[in-house]
Amino acid sequence: MVNEKTDILIIGTGASGAASAWNLSKLNLKITCLEQGPLINKKKYSFNSINREINKLNDFNPDPNYRKLHSDYPINSDNSPISIANYNAVGGSTLIYSGHYPRFHPSDFYTKKIDNIGSNWLFNYYDLEKYYNLNDKMVGVSGLTGDPAYPKIKNLLPPLNIGYSGELLAKAFNKLGWHWWPSYSAIKKSKKLKKGIRPTAVEMYLNKAIKNGVIVKPNSRVLKIKVSSKNIATGVIYLEKNKKKIFLEASIILLAANGIGTPRILLNSSSKRYPKGLANSSGQLGKNLMLHPLGYIEGHFKKFLATNEGAEGCALYSHEFYETNKKRGFKRGYTIQLLKSTGPIESFHYLKKFKKINFGNSFFKNLFDYYGCTIPLAVICEDTANKNNCIQLDYKNKDSSGMPGIKINYKLSKNTKKMLSHGIKQCKKLLKTAGAKEIFAFGPVRNTGWHLTGTAKMGRSKRNSVVNKFGQCHDVKNLFIIDSSIFPSSSGVNIASTVQAVSLMISDYIKKNLTKLKKNEFKIK
Amino acid sequence: MSSKLSKYLLMKKNLKLILNTMIPGDNYMPCFTKAVKVEKIIKRLNNDKFLDNLKKREINLSKKKNWDNCVKILGSDIIEIYFTSNSAIKSLKLKKRDDLKNVKKENMIKLLKEVKYKKKIFRN
Numbered sequence: 001m002v003n004e005k006t007d008i009l010i011i012g013t014g015a016s017g018a019a020s021a022w023n024l025s026k027l028n029l030k031i032t033c034l035e036q037g038p039l040i041n042k043k044k045y046s047f048n049s050i051n052r053e054i055n056k057l058n059d060f061n062p063d064p065n066y067r068k069l070h071s072d073y074p075i076n077s078d079n080s081p082i083s084i085a086n087y088n089a090v091g092g093s094t095l096i097y098s099g100h101y102p103r104f105h106p107s108d109f110y111t112k113k114i115d116n117i118g119s120n121w122l123f124n125y126y127d128l129e130k131y132y133n134l135n136d137k138m139v140g141v142s143g144l145t146g147d148p149a150y151p152k153i154k155n156l157l158p159p160l161n162i163g164y165s166g167e168l169l170a171k172a173f174n175k176l177g178w179h180w181w182p183s184y185s186a187i188k189k190s191k192k193l194k195k196g197i198r199p200t201a202v203e204m205y206l207n208k209a210i211k212n213g214v215i216v217k218p219n220s221r222v223l224k225i226k227v228s229s230k231n232i233a234t235g236v237i238y239l240e241k242n243k244k245k246i247f248l249e250a251s252i253i254l255l256a257a258n259g260i261g262t263p264r265i266l267l268n269s270s271s272k273r274y275p276k277g278l279a280n281s282s283g284q285l286g287k288n289l290m291l292h293p294l295g296y297i298e299g300h301f302k303k304f305l306a307t308n309e310g311a312e313g314c315a316l317y318s319h320e321f322y323e324t325n326k327k328r329g330f331k332r333g334y335t336i337q338l339l340k341s342t343g344p345i346e347s348f349h350y351l352k353k354f355k356k357i358n359f360g361n362s363f364f365k366n367l368f369d370y371y372g373c374t375i376p377l378a379v380i381c382e383d384t385a386n387k388n389n390c391i392q393l394d395y396k397n398k399d400s401s402g403m404p405g406i407k408i409n410y411k412l413s414k415n416t417k418k419m420l421s422h423g424i425k426q427c428k429k430l431l432k433t434a435g436a437k438e439i440f441a442f443g444p445v446r447n448t449g450w451h452l453t454g455t456a457k458m459g460r461s462k463r464n465s466v467v468n469k470f471g472q473c474h475d476v477k478n479l480f481i482i483d484s485s486i487f488p489s490s491s492g493v494n495i496a497s498t499v500q501a502v503s504l505m506i507s508d509y510i511k512k513n514l515t516k517l518k519k520n521e522f523k524i525k
Numbered sequence: 526m527s528s529k530l531s532k533y534l535l536m537k538k539n540l541k542l543i544l545n546t547m548i549p550g551d552n553y554m555p556c557f558t559k560a561v562k563v564e565k566i567i568k569r570l571n572n573d574k575f576l577d578n579l580k581k582r583e584i585n586l587s588k589k590k591n592w593d594n595c596v597k598i599l600g601s602d603i604i605e606i607y608f609t610s611n612s613a614i615k616s617l618k619l620k621k622r623d624d625l626k627n628v629k630k631e632n633m634i635k636l637l638k639e640v641k642y643k644k645k646i647f648r649n
Binding site: 054114149167171304349368372 | 546547548549550551554596600601604605608609613617620621624625628630631633636637639640646647648649
């Protein structure tokens with residue numbers, strides 16, 4: 001086996017890995033990022049491209065089991081109503097995400113304390129605020145200051161256009177007296193292009209990190225993390241695309257492979273000394289999986305509203321039902337998001353699925369009764385941790401390098417079921433108020449497991465958690481987890497902004513304690 | 526005219542008929558072959574058995590079996606090619622402009638001010 005050496009190793013180049021790579025790149029150290037996926041030319045997946053819809057139906061489909069690319073690993077979701085959505089490449093899932101970029105609410109950080117459900121974080125919104133602000137600046141977040149749902153968020157770029165459907169819906173919200181606000185989006189408006197530019201983790205952070213000397217190695221899949229007899233991570237074994245096995249020695253290792261990929265590597269790093277997987281003396285690794293169950297509600301209108309245009313993920317949202325209200329019969333709550341409807345190609349496939357379109361004389365009539373005339377809403381429910389919701393290594397289904405895939409065991413809790421049903425009911429009411437002629441709804445939607453949290457949760461004690469408040473593994477002190485696996489609660493909003501803010505906070509901690517960490521002196525406050 | 530050429534022309538004529546019957550166009554949208562050259566589809570199908578059959582005789586699309594077979598073979602492919610053609614994109618834009626001609630644009634900030642939102646439900 002070939003040997004290589006680096007000071008800091010980051011596994012994964014998605015939202016969290018890229019942010020830390022940039023933050024640490026100003027140090028005079030050798031930093032290497034290993035990414036199991038390839039480096040893809042942006043022209044291939046640009047969401048401005050007319051090929052966007054086709055891309056989604058082919059190699060850029062969010063379902064790894066559908067894509068089955070060399071860089072993907074199999075994820076068996078037979079024991080779950082929700083399947084996993086992700087992307088494996090330099091930039092991670094930010095290559096195909098929607099760019100909806102809200103922060104967590106302050107209450108999300110202490111749900112146990114205020115609502116007696118879930119777990120508290122070991123830091124709060126205000127501890128993280130400085131990193132949210134830095135991240136917003138790096139990413140370029142559009143939005144509008146003054147949302148009563150949040151503490152004041154400053155320095156936002158101008159909000160995106162909410163479109164005709166947004167205006168129609170805003171009036172309905174106003175009629176009902178419900179909260180709504182234009183979305184926070186990681187999309188910059190450009191006069192030149194007329195449309196928004198949605199940066200990926202590559203543009204946000206990684207290109208800047210590379211300029212500062214960070215080495216990014218695509219097509220490099222980490223198989224195992226090696227640990228010394230003193231419980232110090234010594235490096236990783238990774239496989240290049242040409243199947244060459246390499247041992248990469250590192251002083252500090254950061255795991256940023258998402259809520260499924262991170263526990264997968266740690267579970268696969270089991271040994272005689274760590275039979276349950278690395279950093280798993282608590283037995284919590286891979287457990288407490290949270291997914292943001294999603295309800296879909298579609299209102300059909302008699303007129304064309306150009307609902308297929310506008311912000312990719314969310315034009316406006318409502319947090320009217322975000323906080324706990326005992327009268328509703330469930331704890332915590334959800335976000336209502338106004339989505340963009342499908343373009344002509346996806347609209348055709350959708351109508352075909354429900355046998356509502358035929359080729360021939362009625363083709364365009366069928367299509368134009370639907371295309372641009374529907375308002376789709378999503379209910380994003382806060383999920384709560386449950387030890388039975390977990391991931392396991394799947395030795396029957398292996399990836400292209402022979403590493404075991406993942407099996408998901410997941411059930412919706414009673415609380416979430418009630419929340420989802422409440423959300424769908426309220427959205428129907430909203431669409432009816434907006435004038436929808438027909439409403440169609442279902443949930444949970446299957447292929448929506450984007451937001452993977454809780455599988456290596458943070459906590460004070462090594463008896464019931466995997467990492468401390470700085471993502472440092474209780475068992476292996478020079479091993480840090482900087483992705484959403486460490487979240488003790490899921491919130492009811494998209495997680496990308498918080499993932500990156502947390503990653504920046506952890507890498508700042510590493511920077512401040514670098515001398516001690518490099519000397520393997522880990523008793524730091 | 527060589528028999529090879531006449532077979533090719535028959536196949537092209539049949540294919541044109543099939544494509545324009547499947548996507549016939551309307552007030553805004555062009556029929557299939559006005560948006561996409563039929564040669565593109567021939568190239569895409571590249572010596573498929575389906576094309577060979579079109580070389581034999583004029584196709585009768587009123588026969589359900591023939592029609593179903595055409596839809597099965599061409600279905601999804603022609604949708605992608607059609608809607609990514611410049612002509613279809615232009616027509617969709619034109620249709621959008623006309624459909625939205627009488628829709629009044631609202632001011633978002635004005636709409637936000639209309640919310641009489643005084644409930645204290647957020648715990649910041």
